[in-house]
Amino acid sequence: MGKLIRSAIVMLLLMTVITGVAYPLVVTGVAQVLFPSQANGSLIDREGKPIGSTLIGQSFDDPKYFWGRPSATSPQPNNALSSSGSNLGPTNPALTDAVKQRIEALRAVDPGNTAAVPVDLVTASASGLDPEISPAAAAYQVSRVARLRGMSESQVRSMVIMATTGRQFGMLGEARVNVLKLNLALDGR
Template identity: 70%
Template sequence: MKQLRLIVTMLLLMTLITGVIYPLVVTGAAQLLFPAKANGSLIEHDGHAVGSSLIGQSFTDPKYFWGRPSATAPMANNGNASTGSNLGPTNSALTDAVKQRIDALHAADPGNSAIIPSDLVTASGSGLDPEITPAAAQYQLARVARLRGLSEDQVRGLVAAASSGRQLGVLGEARVNVLQLNLALDDLQKR
């Protein structure tokens, strides 16, 4: 009986420590030290959340910059299904999907004969990438400027504002957040 009481006491104590106290301490520290990140890195626009800076959104209207394709299912950019497609370069499903994406880009901007950056036709490892390379933004710049009636310099300035360099100057690559860029385009058009 003494052993059983000790076991039950330890179970309740460890449940209290690891199931209640520790999560409350970690959550409190995150809210105190990193409130924006702890709450999902939300992007607010006109007083309400429109997305996260960490999860991509699908834009298909040619007047917007398009992000990386999503590999999540059953819907694109589904945070609950974050995964790569696991399709290899010789898989016909992957080559067909890439061909469809290339055709869509050519249909949206038939006069653009530049080489399409790979991040516009291939999904990232998570399938949720919210950013594109500066080359992918440059590829789309003329189309977006033309369809919105803006100068390329105006749009280039917005691309620069939505761009981030390497982390700590050496980690990763330069990138452009597509949602922030498209929101800035909409704001510019409202003025």
């Protein structure tokens, strides 16, 4: 019996070292060499300081910025530690009320815009952290951003086009616009 226990303990220690230390170190080292930006969180730096990640949504509520998808995380929006959807179904009155409030907020900052509000501007993603919006959601906001920044709509529209990423491999997913990158490009102009 003692031999079996000793063998089990040795195997536990060996597997702990292999799977808990060696493997993570090798994978981290390979990732740092081959994909350094992604391995470090796809951070965006400005003047040597990280200001956000291209992978996690940022909250913008100033009307001169493009707004991203609403976040369902708590206690604050875009909280990566509590990534989750709202779990509100389509017949839930709380979801209906939240969507109505978001539409009212969009209409309040741009009362002249009578276009239909794209769904991704009023509903949270499954993770609650989506950093991107559809090109339609960006196009909906072009006139407001252009007016408040003193730019022409064509200038802002061309910046949206430059910030648009197509489908992966030309067939996977949908075209998308990273809100943080677009807003930083506008600020840098």
